[in-house]
Amino acid sequence: MEVKILKNASGLNGTIFNGQVLEKSESDSEYEGVKQIHYYLHNIDDNRSEEILPQIEKYNIGEIKNCSLSTNYIYFTNIFENKNNTGIVSIIRYHIPDKTTESIYSYEDNIFEYPKTKRLRIFIINDLYIFLQKEYLTFNAGRTYAGFFKCKSRLLNLKDRSEYDLTEDKFIKYGIADMLQISENQVVLKTGFSLLVDNRYNELEKEEACLEGVSILNIGQMVSDLLISSDNIVIDTIEQAFYNKTIPYIKKSGKYLIYTCVDNENKQEEVKFYHIETSEIKSCINQDVIRTLDLAVPYVINDDPYICITKDNDISFLNLTSGKVDVKFEADSTSGSIKLENVFNNSILFSGLTKKSLLKKSKPFIDLYSFPGKEILLHENLQYAGSTETADDNIYIFTN
Numbered sequence: 001m002e003v004k005i006l007k008n009a010s011g012l013n014g015t016i017f018n019g020q021v022l023e024k025s026e027s028d029s030e031y032e033g034v035k036q037i038h039y040y041l042h043n044i045d046d047n048r049s050e051e052i053l054p055q056i057e058k059y060n061i062g063e064i065k066n067c068s069l070s071t072n073y074i075y076f077t078n079i080f081e082n083k084n085n086t087g088i089v090s091i092i093r094y095h096i097p098d099k100t101t102e103s104i105y106s107y108e109d110n111i112f113e114y115p116k117t118k119r120l121r122i123f124i125i126n127d128l129y130i131f132l133q134k135e136y137l138t139f140n141a142g143r144t145y146a147g148f149f150k151c152k153s154r155l156l157n158l159k160d161r162s163e164y165d166l167t168e169d170k171f172i173k174y175g176i177a178d179m180l181q182i183s184e185n186q187v188v189l190k191t192g193f194s195l196l197v198d199n200r201y202n203e204l205e206k207e208e209a210c211l212e213g214v215s216i217l218n219i220g221q222m223v224s225d226l227l228i229s230s231d232n233i234v235i236d237t238i239e240q241a242f243y244n245k246t247i248p249y250i251k252k253s254g255k256y257l258i259y260t261c262v263d264n265e266n267k268q269e270e271v272k273f274y275h276i277e278t279s280e281i282k283s284c285i286n287q288d289v290i291r292t293l294d295l296a297v298p299y300v301i302n303d304d305p306y307i308c309i310t311k312d313n314d315i316s317f318l319n320l321t322s323g324k325v326d327v328k329f330e331a332d333s334t335s336g337s338i339k340l341e342n343v344f345n346n347s348i349l350f351s352g353l354t355k356k357s358l359l360k361k362s363k364p365f366i367d368l369y370s371f372p373g374k375e376i377l378l379h380e381n382l383q384y385a386g387s388t389e390t391a392d393d394n395i396y397i398f399t400n
Contacts, residue, residue: 009398062120087111130156145203151175195246201264214239253300273305351384
């Protein structure tokens with residue numbers, strides 16, 4: 001493990017690409033409600049940033065999530081306006097090592113419907129396959145709430161330039177809410193919209209809710225299935241929820257897939273750690289869950305599942321394997337107050353302020369502790385701005 005501190009880097013907060021940090025900023029565009037995006041690569045060694053393709057306009061008409069475990073591409077969308085409110089939306093990718101650009105997919109659409117009544121969501125599975133999903137604003141039965149509930153999904157095969165409309169119920173009825181790649185040939189899908197967002201459980205009738213699911217999809221198998229029929233894609237579903245229960249999120253940490261099931265009636269959450277290799281599940285219960293902010297905070301540290309508990313000025317880490325609290329920190333002590341900023345593979349990062357006295361002003365500091373040994377790995381009197389960890393366990397800390 002190597003720890004690097006980047007000073008005067010409060011604007012940096014992104015993916016690390018071979019010693020470079022991907023930054024982005026937004027500005028107004030000629031399209032109402034649509035922001036123009038500017039991408040920069042910041043070189044860590046010389047502390048300089050270079051804008052990527054400044055001559056090509058890039059627009060934020062939806063979310064682009066690169067799920068690939070290893071990629072050298074940056075993806076963005078461009079708009080070429082035609083007459084009568086139509087335009088060409090193009091997906092473009094930039095190859096970082098070679099600094100080359102290619103347009104990989106384009107379609108004609110009414111661009112003035114974005115983002116008020118329509119939005120685009122793109123999931124980059126890998127450099128060969130992309131899920132493209134259009135989502136449409138829909139009112140509930142009582143017309144008191146509107147959300148992007150109707151979806152049309154399409155798989156783009158960049159290898160042979162083929163494309164497939166996805167008509168299987170999980171895609172056409174419920175849509176893809178999130179996607180994670182867990183191996184070179186497997187992705188995890190979260191389908192269906194969560195009812196925890198915006199108090200949707202009280203806004204939507206039962207018949208308006210969707211069946212939510214967490215499923216594992218084999219990419220090669222999916223492509224083979226689509227060659228035969230778009231109605232019969234083999235999906236291994238490991239969790240489902242409907243109306244009274246909802247699944248707010250999925251995430252991957254180490255060898256675990258982490259997700260949570262919230263009981264909307266009893267305001268109770270069950271956090272689940274699904275071991276990707278063994279399919280073993282470890283779980284715990286969290287009470288009084290009404291909003292997203294009430295959800296438990298799960299982590300995987302040193303390959304063990306943990307729940308972080310903040311209570312009575314203590315920050316504790318409950319080990320679900322042993323059922324015991326392994327490590328506890330004081331959030332407020334005589335020396336100063338601390339805030340948990342990030343949890344890495346085998347270390348924990350705090351920021352804080354020293355106590356003010358008659359002769360001394362309070363000062364910001366950053367502490368990095370080993371886990372579970374609580375050995376100080378780093379102490380710096382700097383103002384914390386952000387941090388990230390690479391796949392090879394190198395830690396980058398950004399400071400003001």
